[in-house]
Amino acid sequence: MVFLTPFFLLGLLAALIPIAIHLIRKEKPPKLMFSTIRFLKKTSKKLILFQHIQQWLLLLLRSALIALLVFAFARPLFDQTVARLLDADPMSVVIMLDISMSMRYGDGFEEAKQAALDVIDDLTSGDEVALIGFSSSADIVRELSTDLDAVRSTVSDISEAGFGTTRYMPSLRLADQLLETSRYENRAIYMISDFQDVGMNSTEDGWKLAPGVAFTGIDVGSLESSNLVLTDVRSPVQLLEDAAEQQILARVRSTGTLYLQQGEVSLSIDGELVDTVQIDLADRSEEVVTFAVNFDSQGSHVGEVKVSGDSFNIDNSYHFTVDVLPKIRVLLVNGEASDNWFDDEGHWFNLAVSSAAQSPFIVETITPRALNAAVLGQNDVAVLLNVGDLSTGQAASIVDYVLSGGSLLLAPGDKVNPELFNRQFADISPATILGRGELGIDDYLVIADFDRRHPILSPLNGDWSARFQAHWSLAADEDADVLMQFDNTEPALVERAVGDGKVILFASALDLEWNNLALQGLFLPFVHETLRHLVQPAYKQRAYQVGDSFSLNPGGDASVVSATGPNGDVLIFNNENFVVTANTPGLIHAIVDGVELDYAVNILPEESNFSRVAVASLYDLIINPDTEPNQTREVRTEQLIAELERPQRVWWWVLCLVMLMLFAEALIANRTYR
Template sequence: MGFLAPLFFVALAALAIPVLVHLIQREKKQIQRFPSLMFVQRVPYKSTQRRRIHNWLLLLIRLSALALIVLAFSRPFFTRETPPLPGTGAREVVILLDQSYSIGYGDHWDRARAAANDAINGLAPADRGSLVLFSTGAEISLRSVGGNDRAQLSSAVAAAQTSAGATRYAPALKVAGSILAESPLPRREVVLISDFQRSGWRGEEGARLPAGATVTPVPITGGTEAPNVSVTAVSLTRSTFSNQERVEVTAAVVNRGTRALTNGQLALEIGGRPLESKPLSVEAGASASVVFAPFSVSSNYMRGTVRAGADALAADNAFNFVISPTEPVHVVVVDRGGSGSAGLYLSRALAIGDAPRFEVTVRQADTLSDDDLRRAAVVLVNDVAAPAALGRRLARFVEGGGGLFVALGTRSSWAQDVDLLPATLQGPVDRTRGDAARIGALEYGHPVFEPFRAPRSGDFSAVRVFGYRAVEPAASVQVLARFDGGAPALLERRVGTGRVLLWTSSLDLAASDFPLKPVFLPFIHRVARHLSGYSEPAPWSTVGQVLDASFGAAAVKPGGGVIVMPSGKQVPLDEEGSEVFELAEQGFYELRSRSGDGVAAVVASNVDSTESDLTGMDPKEIVAAARATDDGARPGTAGVPLPPDAQERSQRLWWYLLVLGILVLGADTLISNRLSKS
């Protein structure tokens, strides 16, 4: 026998404590009534006859309890004198069963479960088996079940179902490696059952098994000589007809099968009801796009599905999306007024476009009301002399989360006591004589200019500026654009929870020809989107993505919502940490309030379309990558004994000793209580 922590035997000195307790002289008190103790003298009494052990049973019980506890902490184990021979001994078998949605092709899933049952039936009574189900991630269904309990493993295989996830081999191999690394058995094996898709293996070097472990691949292939059509994406194009928003759906379809699809059907469903169906024919290895007629968007969270006909792999035949009416962005344009309004170009530019749709209100400085500011998300001020009262109102508007765009001109003025603009205004710069100023350096990483990064996406250098205001940027202000001479053209500053953009020239033909250039309209749209914080909700997500659980938090109280999964399972937000939620199923996720007041938000979830590619790989590639590079013999195999810590971990004698010691202490308590009563 060996011990991992023999130093704990020093604690055996504590065995003297029960002996000392039993040898303590207990003075017997005999009550004798006296009228007065004044003349009674206390005389010490000593008796050597009583300094002996009276209850040997109680002493032995206490000594045994302490000895068992000390022995447990010393971590004992029985040493093996003869190591197992190569190829002999019990096995630790980990069955990795692929449950990605591609394994549902044809009869592949039934064949995969049959292969898993074959591996289970091959377990000897001394063997141990584990079942790991994997797709994008890996989950241990059963761990280290004895060979005599094969029925548990078979039941787990029968209860397993295909998932909506894609194939990833590395997580499964890492889980198998952790199980095998903790096993004391001399032989360790992995049975990998999968269709071995090329897309599921990226050559992860971290997915290595312990030295000496073997991998047995079981390919589930064949029977793929048929069309395999998948709907990979949809495009939603919005338009307005008779003051009603309409959406045109264009579906992208790919045939990854080996045979052409002829006389197929592609249907568009809205709200669970068929809306339109079109014929579909796709050659093998080709793609096609199908355009459906526009339909009206009449309510929030309208659920749509583009569905192809049934084939051997049904999971990728449907593509879900959610669409809602576009919420308009309210913009207030403040200008000088008059027949030649300087805000004309701004208003016309914002009137064009549907994503998002801008609702524009034109006001003068003296007619801008508090109600206008409450409704507005963005305020555009073009060459206006702003009095101090207006400046303070706009400052409160920005601090509350609003967006402000200020275009400076010769008439622009701002009160010095209003700390709002990104720069201090200085005198005008006249560029009417000689060459006009040009817009030079741009910060293409900023959201305003990011769409213009690509070539031929917008030429700001063609804009001629005949006059602008010199400014002195404040501290912590970002300069987004400069003129060719280096003077700031566009500056940004954060104020409270809002933003202020300052354009140092006016947006009319008096100061530049900017309103006549093609980049003017997209520039104004990007400015309004950025200042309003507008972002169009994603019409769909992919299984495996992590969804921010606050996607509908505005409609439910914190901790008061519940997510209804496509399968009908309800998950309270607080159980998921109220922060994130992983999409694991295909279909529509609903966020509801626990009071049942209705649906607060809907998210469409689709399978990863790359999983539809059934192109296989050689299983030997995974086997070679999973094997450890150490060519030495693994402890416990080839006649090499297991190390002491592995032997102790497999026997776990300390646990039994500790439990036995606690039981003995309990018996000591019962016996001592009975003796004290007697």
């Protein structure tokens, strides 16, 4: 037997009341003095005994009445229904705990952890529970288990929320998949979150939870919030030394339900404060702040823009890196120098690289006769314009220069001997010169195709309208890449990596004798991008957001890499590519084969917007129409109790017995001597 409301059994103590009254009111018979007893009728001992039995029976009957009333209110059930009730409706539950950055606001995360523990405490032995700690994806996953204490311990061990952004759907899908393997039909998902509106960005039209899966949202978000956040910072990535003053732009926005009107934005470079600007948001929600800064020294610089004036400091900083590169030293070997600028082979090239007030190049112009290994070694790139009379020793110096890491740009003209060229530069040339291209009178070629993904050509989106009246027919080397083609399908620009250097061969001259390319608007950026590509390594991204995975070995050929995270912790690599996942905003400091590199990691500004979505909106979006409305465990238990109690109705029969006993008590009481 089991009692559905066992608390009423305490009422059994009331059965002692009649006994207590009887004992309290029990009195010794008084002694009276009579002169004679001959006139009193003698009472038999049997009558006295019978009266005592009636009194005791009446006493027990009254106590039994109280006990039966208590018994009826305790609602007893018999037999196998006990086991059914104790194991009533076991559950499979997935708890989704939001650990995104917004949960760091106020006491939201501690309240969320307590709510998760409360859900676990409401479960009973035999129920199974899973845990998903989520932000943009599932960061913590503990699969379904009946070990409630282990899951409770996992929740308690989560010390703080992370820095990721909020996305509901990926983790809801995972929770739904976990419940596919559940042992029980009663399945439920509890999502504990501040229910940021940004979390709805990844919603998928038409997707619903599986039929029968209930959903309960527990909102722990703050009703009122205020925050200042840096939504965007624009800074240069790479500069050349002696560059002009740079501008760094920072956009500050007030988010939350309570708008902040005042704040302060500061800029620091390499740990030193550069400037501080006060902002006034009284009549607007955001403001753009401009900082002017000069990067005087070569090397890598780290910067930080910081906003203050609110109580939520997690999103108040934005980190960036700026690389200041030395100017590119260009050795121009002019094979057809002339006092007449129109006939000078290097005139148009010099204009392209030196005309700007802040030129990124330092150009040294020599004749072919002055070319030697020493001169080559003092420059980053050598440009040979229509050079056709090099000695064997000079050609060998150029080959050694390229193999040891130098860069070479070749633009042969009418002074070049194809046989000599092919023989002297066979080891490094991207192509073999077959001879002068044959064109009819008044005929010309144009650029018909080019590699739009190549670093030289990807920034050049204009129309290649230059006309080529003369060119060299080339046969590209098997190790070379054809970057541009004429409309007769012959190569126009070919590149080859040789040793530690690079060589680019242009199939025509760079003056006006063979083409009008120098008069086109694309000529200057084409020359600049070509020289940069030959000398400067391709820019490797060093700015990331929380949640990104990237390699600290941008070149892919490093052998020794060590790094410390934003908190100063040494990073441990579990792979050969030195890939890390950015989990904390700040700077990751890496040493790659002895070279120091800094990687900036910043939060996603959208996570700082505390606008909220109603739990009902998410419920309506994901709940399956075939799922019955979610009921609490208490309601389901009451329904099961009513179902089990209805066929037995023990309490009803007990009350009927009480009515009969009341009648018997009244009958006995009226016949009992008092």
